[in-house]
Amino acid sequence: MDLYTIIFIFLSVLAIASAIAVITRTNPVYSAIALILNFLAFAGLFLLLNGQFIAILQILVYAGAIMVLFIFVIMLLNLAEEKRLSEKFDYKRLVAVIISVTLFFIISYVFLFKGKPFLQPVQSVYSVNAGKVEAIGKALFELYLIPFEYVSLVLIIGILGAVILAKRKFE
Amino acid sequence: MIPHEYFLVLAALLFTIGVIGVLTRRNAIIVFMSIEIMLNAVNLTFVSFASFLGDSIGYIFVFFVMAVAAAEAAIGLAIIIALFRNKQTVNIDEINILKW
Numbered sequence: 001m002d003l004y005t006i007i008f009i010f011l012s013v014l015a016i017a018s019a020i021a022v023i024t025r026t027n028p029v030y031s032a033i034a035l036i037l038n039f040l041a042f043a044g045l046f047l048l049l050n051g052q053f054i055a056i057l058q059i060l061v062y063a064g065a066i067m068v069l070f071i072f073v074i075m076l077l078n079l080a081e082e083k084r085l086s087e088k089f090d091y092k093r094l095v096a097v098i099i100s101v102t103l104f105f106i107i108s109y110v111f112l113f114k115g116k117p118f119l120q121p122v123q124s125v126y127s128v129n130a131g132k133v134e135a136i137g138k139a140l141f142e143l144y145l146i147p148f149e150y151v152s153l154v155l156i157i158g159i160l161g162a163v164i165l166a167k168r169k170f171e
Numbered sequence: 172m173i174p175h176e177y178f179l180v181l182a183a184l185l186f187t188i189g190v191i192g193v194l195t196r197r198n199a200i201i202v203f204m205s206i207e208i209m210l211n212a213v214n215l216t217f218v219s220f221a222s223f224l225g226d227s228i229g230y231i232f233v234f235f236v237m238a239v240a241a242a243e244a245a246i247g248l249a250i251i252i253a254l255f256r257n258k259q260t261v262n263i264d265e266i267n268i269l270k271w
Contacts, residue, residue: 004172004173005173008173008177012181015185019189019192020188022201022204022205022208023188023189023191023205028198028200031200031201031204032204035204035207035208038208038211039211042211042214042215045178045181045215045218046215046218048173049178049219049222050222051218051221051233054214054218054233057233057234057237058237061237062211062237062240065241066241069248070200070204073200073248073251074200076252077251079261093194093195096191096194096195097194097195099194100187100190100194103187103190104184104187107183107187108183108184111180112179112180115176118220119175119176130225130226130227131221131222131227131230135227136227136231136234139227139231140231140234144228144231147235151235151238154238155238155241155242157242158245158246159245161246162248163249165246165249165250165252165253166253
């Protein structure tokens with residue numbers, strides 16, 4: 001039981017617990033704070049997998065920008081607490097949960113028993129250099145330059161769309 | 172060290188929790204948060220494969236997914252704000268004008 005395993009167990013339990021907290025809290029502010037904790041757990045998991053650039057990007061973009069957006073909107077709309085989730089035991093919710101658990105078993109079956117051809121390590125098992133900024137920057141600006149420019153276009157369209165949709169219409 | 176499959180099953184579990192959140196909750200903002208959980212689970216799968224196979228393309232795809240998720244979150248929340256201005260609710264059960 002080395003330090004890697006201990007940290008992995010801690011981060012995975014944190015991620016699962018905060019994700020369950022997001023979907024079960026009635027107050028949306030509690031859900032938002034639990035989601036921030038979930039994003040930090042994900043950043044730690046990315047760091048365990050040698051994705052240094054992606055871990056920092058996760059904290060900057062998700063926990064730093066998207067969650068601020070969420071909390072702004074929650075505060076702006078001044079939402080009341082949702083009525084108790086288990087007021088009436090809804091059979092639709094039970095069917096949804098059962099279907100989702102079936103989906104989980106299908107996905108994990110594919111990963112555990114059919115994934116052997118795809119999980120052959122090419123070089124070393126945990127190669128560190130693929131996740132560093134140099135490797136990602138080299139590939140991003142040489143081989144994948146056109147998708148990179150398209151992503152900047154997507155972001156501009158997102159900004160324009162958000163401003164136009166949320167603008168007050170002056171009659 | 173952790174075997175490869177543990178990360179993948181963890182990502183599948185978190186994806187399932189996101190799916191349950193999308194299907195179960197009635198508050199539109201909580202549905203959005205569950206969608207973000209699902210996107211993060213997919214990111215974890217990509218990063219796991221990128222780490223196991225030693226290829227940078229996994230990290231780059233996560234970069235693109237994060238950028239598109241940010242734009243989608245911005246537009247989705249703007250739609251919710253516009254919706255709230257007209258109907259004073261974010262309960263998705265009450266947004267049913269197009270219902271047949």
